Amino acid sequence: MIRDRFSENLRNDMSTDEWLICQDEYDPQENLKNESLFALSNGYLGIRGSFEEGTKITLPYLYVNGVFDKSETFMRELAALPNWLGIRLYVEKELIGIENCEIMEFSRVLDMKHAVLSKQYVLKDRKGRITKIEGRRFVSRNNVHRMAIELFVTPVNYEGIIEVENIIDGTIINFYDAPRFKVKHMYLTANEKLGEHGVYMESATRDRHLHVGCGCVLEAYRGEEKIMRNRMFNAFGEQAVEFGDFTAAEGETIRLVKYVSMYTERECPTYALHTTIKEEVDRFSEDGFEAELEKHSKVYDNMWEEADVRFEGDPELNRAVRFNIFHLMSTGNETDDRVSVGAKLLTGEEYGGHAFWDIELFMLPFFSYVFPQMAQNMENYRYHLLDAARDNAKKNGYKGAQYPWESADDGTEQCPDWTIEPDGTCYRCYVAVYEHHVTADVAYGIYDYVRITKDMDFLYGRGAEILTETARFWASRCEYIAEKDRYEINQVTGPDEWHEPVNNNLYTNYFARWNLRYVMALIQKMKEEKPEAYAALVEKTGLKDEELTFWEEVQSKIYLPRKEGTNLLEQFEGYFQLKDVVIDQYDENDWPIRPAILNTCKKQETQILKQPDVVLLLHLLGEEFEPELMKENYDYYEKRTLHGSSLSPSIYSVMGLKVGDDSRAYRYLKRAAFIDLLNLQKNTREGIHAANAGGVWQTIVFGFAGVSIDKDGILSVKPNMPKEWSSLSFRLHYDNAWLEIHTDGENNAAVKRLEGNPVQVKINGTTEEV
Numbered sequence: 001m002i003r004d005r006f007s008e009n010l011r012n013d014m015s016t017d018e019w020l021i022c023q024d025e026y027d028p029q030e031n032l033k034n035e036s037l038f039a040l041s042n043g044y045l046g047i048r049g050s051f052e053e054g055t056k057i058t059l060p061y062l063y064v065n066g067v068f069d070k071s072e073t074f075m076r077e078l079a080a081l082p083n084w085l086g087i088r089l090y091v092e093k094e095l096i097g098i099e100n101c102e103i104m105e106f107s108r109v110l111d112m113k114h115a116v117l118s119k120q121y122v123l124k125d126r127k128g129r130i131t132k133i134e135g136r137r138f139v140s141r142n143n144v145h146r147m148a149i150e151l152f153v154t155p156v157n158y159e160g161i162i163e164v165e166n167i168i169d170g171t172i173i174n175f176y177d178a179p180r181f182k183v184k185h186m187y188l189t190a191n192e193k194l195g196e197h198g199v200y201m202e203s204a205t206r207d208r209h210l211h212v213g214c215g216c217v218l219e220a221y222r223g224e225e226k227i228m229r230n231r232m233f234n235a236f237g238e239q240a241v242e243f244g245d246f247t248a249a250e251g252e253t254i255r256l257v258k259y260v261s262m263y264t265e266r267e268c269p270t271y272a273l274h275t276t277i278k279e280e281v282d283r284f285s286e287d288g289f290e291a292e293l294e295k296h297s298k299v300y301d302n303m304w305e306e307a308d309v310r311f312e313g314d315p316e317l318n319r320a321v322r323f324n325i326f327h328l329m330s331t332g333n334e335t336d337d338r339v340s341v342g343a344k345l346l347t348g349e350e351y352g353g354h355a356f357w358d359i360e361l362f363m364l365p366f367f368s369y370v371f372p373q374m375a376q377n378m379e380n381y382r383y384h385l386l387d388a389a390r391d392n393a394k395k396n397g398y399k400g401a402q403y404p405w406e407s408a409d410d411g412t413e414q415c416p417d418w419t420i421e422p423d424g425t426c427y428r429c430y431v432a433v434y435e436h437h438v439t440a441d442v443a444y445g446i447y448d449y450v451r452i453t454k455d456m457d458f459l460y461g462r463g464a465e466i467l468t469e470t471a472r473f474w475a476s477r478c479e480y481i482a483e484k485d486r487y488e489i490n491q492v493t494g495p496d497e498w499h500e501p502v503n504n505n506l507y508t509n510y511f512a513r514w515n516l517r518y519v520m521a522l523i524q525k526m527k528e529e530k531p532e533a534y535a536a537l538v539e540k541t542g543l544k545d546e547e548l549t550f551w552e553e554v555q556s557k558i559y560l561p562r563k564e565g566t567n568l569l570e571q572f573e574g575y576f577q578l579k580d581v582v583i584d585q586y587d588e589n590d591w592p593i594r595p596a597i598l599n600t601c602k603k604q605e606t607q608i609l610k611q612p613d614v615v616l617l618l619h620l621l622g623e624e625f626e627p628e629l630m631k632e633n634y635d636y637y638e639k640r641t642l643h644g645s646s647l648s649p650s651i652y653s654v655m656g657l658k659v660g661d662d663s664r665a666y667r668y669l670k671r672a673a674f675i676d677l678l679n680l681q682k683n684t685r686e687g688i689h690a691a692n693a694g695g696v697w698q699t700i701v702f703g704f705a706g707v708s709i710d711k712d713g714i715l716s717v718k719p720n721m722p723k724e725w726s727s728l729s730f731r732l733h734y735d736n737a738w739l740e741i742h743t744d745g746e747n748n749a750a751v752k753r754l755e756g757n758p759v760q761v762k763i764n765g766t767t768e769e770v
Helices: 028-037 270-287 289-307 315-331 358-370 372-384 386-395 437-453 456-477 506-529 531-541 545-556 614-620 627-638 648-659 662-673 690-704
Strands: 020-023 045-047 062-064 087-091 102-111 116-124 130-139 146-155 160-169 186-193 199-205 211-222 229-236 239-248 254-264 310-312 418-420 426-428 479-481 486-488 707-709 715-717 727-734 737-744 749-756 760-763 766-769
Touching: 020 315, 045 130, 087 130, 087 146, 146 160, 146 239, 146 270, 146 289, 160 199, 160 211, 160 254, 186 211, 186 229, 186 239, 199 239, 199 270, 211 239, 211 270, 254 270, 270 289, 289 315, 289 727, 310 315, 315 358, 315 662, 315 690, 358 372, 358 437, 358 690, 358 727, 372 386, 372 437, 372 456, 386 456, 437 456, 437 506, 437 727, 456 506, 456 531, 456 545, 506 531, 506 545, 506 614, 614 627, 614 648, 627 648, 648 662, 648 690, 662 690, 690 707, 690 727, 715 737, 749 760
Parallel strands: 715 760
Antiparallel strands: 020 102, 045 062, 087 160, 102 116, 116 130, 130 146, 146 254, 160 239, 186 199, 199 211, 211 254, 229 239, 310 727, 418 426, 479 486, 707 715, 727 737, 737 749, 760 766
8 A cells, every 4th residue: 555655653553555646756857747746736826746855857936816916927827936845954064855865765746535635755974974864734724824844854974963944935937938028926025933933924916015924933852852953034135044954863853843824805804914823833843743634634625525426347447537636626726716726727827827718517416416505606706707707898888797608816817918938939829819719618617517506596696687688788788780681700719729810619609698697597587586686687687578579689690600400519610621631540548649631731721620519519419419419529620620629528428428429428437537647738737627527527417427407407317437447436415415426336326415405317217206
């Protein structure tokens, strides 16, 4: 077992192998990937899995969710904050670190069950001295302002004085290893002692001067005795360093604990940051590492009671699925509706921590079914930024609310107008200009959240306001073509970003129509059943009856392209006239190989897709399409999708099951589940693929377990289990009930109500109450 590599100092608290992600050797070229894999988050903040002593190749980023800054960059992005990880050990001025010594033993383990990152290594320095170091760290989910590192240091074949540096590093900059893009978002406002001992650093964002404070104390223990001596604080520019030392006998293990706390002025006034953090660190030190870790672990035990997915037959895949769920649920926030979940969570800097359409379509279903309070906060985040979406629509010449392609903290469009590649080439970025389907995706997210949670208070209040403004947007975005007596949406980009701009993208047009129809039906229902809520909506939005009449006309005449005389839906007008290219080769990881013809012609000149477009539409609105049509379109577009986005494999897996392509569906699940663990897209260094993580969960729950909500609003379970599995179990919240669902290898299913009111469910077509 993996935990047998560790001493009893750590082994007794470590989970079994099924919960562990292990790094068996140190390769500096793999550092950035592993920093993403081993990142820890608690919804409030996230820190990458860097080494305490520092390495040459590293992006040691710490983010607090919602702390954005722009400065010289193209967009407001999560600001890399002062990093509190630093602990350096010296023997006679020799740094005891993995890049300064011979590595005799090495292991690092992410314990997903309890959200703890552990390590153990044995190092030999140039003089032959051998030091064993074991340690673990966590960012508390019990108290999100507490973080800690515990190290067990053993001089194996020597004795004497070991010197220690406790460091907060304020020199951290975004895009540290990208010379063209480097930027420092924070400026220092305080670098001083925390109290009698310890270090404190305070900094502020450069644009809006949002203050962030961090303080920590490092203690050394022989048993229960504190033995750190000769403490000295120094402010070395933008580094806060406290020196100390202790003596250790040969073979003696000394325990070090670093107690850390962080706050921003969003939680307490700027003038109170230092005292608040000092008091928190003092209490944390008094409570002790083990006490907080136990509370933190209990929170994660409870979270896994909600979120775990268990299946028998493929343990490596099950661990990979848990890995995706772990990172997704670690970033969700159950207390703060000012923040959402970025495309790379809090694990890396790509996309600046921005919220995309990925939230509503890929992540929100997981949160709605598993952590509904987090889902509600994600919906409220969109509501808080509704006025910014209104301003965005007005700026672009439309009515209503146009949600930005990329959203940070203030709701303004954060997608840059230009993209610069690392080699210096520059090209115009049109995503925000043309990819308008995000507004319909936000509307769909409300619909999906409400049908799962039955949160009617949100629907008839904040939800109805958002929905009304999105309908207004689409009514103004559609263009009437008199000679054809139809409405079109021209110069637009659908989910497949390799064809931009196009006219009448089917996904966009179909969802514009769906958006209008759904809102019209909702308003009619509110008029009849919720007159007070309807009156409040009219007062807030100025909605008029003539608008509804116009919306009816628009939705009835929106053009939906398809190949005449066939079941083939046309991705956009003129798609079938493009050069037909199919994919027929796959690499050792079962990933499609780029067709050679793309070396001689541009992707947009062919039918090759980046990701599902029509197939995504069929997945989301499948009840509107006949099975034969869905299968024919799946077969056609699957052969032409290169999966240039991590969003792609999970959708093809779910749809493969819907149309009978079971074996390929399982292959797609494995591709999705291992995207980051195997670095299949060669960009895990930039952070975990959040939407893919949500897609992995959907593939299992909506695909192999066959969970859906039918047209009558009844939860349905109709398994389509892979031959590799003998059982599958997971839990869901639905309509204020908490349910456990179990399926076996014969596609039998059972639903058990754990809490809440009785609900009707449909199991393999038979309705029963549980």
